[in-house]
Amino acid sequence: MDWRVAAVITMLALGVYNILVKKFIETEDWRVMIPIVFVFSLILFIYFLLSYPAFIDRLTPNSVFLAFSLAFIMGIAILFTYVSFKEGGPINVVVPIFSLSTFISVVIAVVFMGEPILPQTILGIIFSFLGLVLLIYR
Structure with a gap:
């Protein structure tokens, strides 16, 4: 698969x-x-x-x-x-907060596992944070 x-x-x-x-x-x-x-x-x-x-x-x-x-x-x-x-916690706010675990995973992968960080990765993280801010502060 x-x-x-x-x-x-x-x-x-x-x-x-x-x-x-x-x-x-x-x-x-x-x-x-x-x-x-x-x-x-x-x-x-x-x-x-x-x-x-x-x-x-x-x-x-x-x-x-x-x-x-x-x-x-x-x-x-x-x-x-x-x-x-x-x-x-409302599901449409709690779950996006959970999804920010992506940021934690990216940081760990780059710092400890030597994975490259690409510009689109940085943009994806920024958009994730912006999306969360829009969901939390309505």
């Missing part, structure tokens, strides 16, 4: 995810999600282990550290997504 297709699918999935989280938070106790997500994740993990037995042989201390770091950071992101919506 082309990376662009995968990125568009991710964008669509996250767009639907944010709407569903907002709807859930409006009517339900968000803590109900924790055991459901845990069980679903466990089922996916077991399926993964059964379908990819060489997984164990590929584990390294670095891969375990990175995987736990990713899980921890995603847990924080998911928790504060729920908090943002539970505290009454």
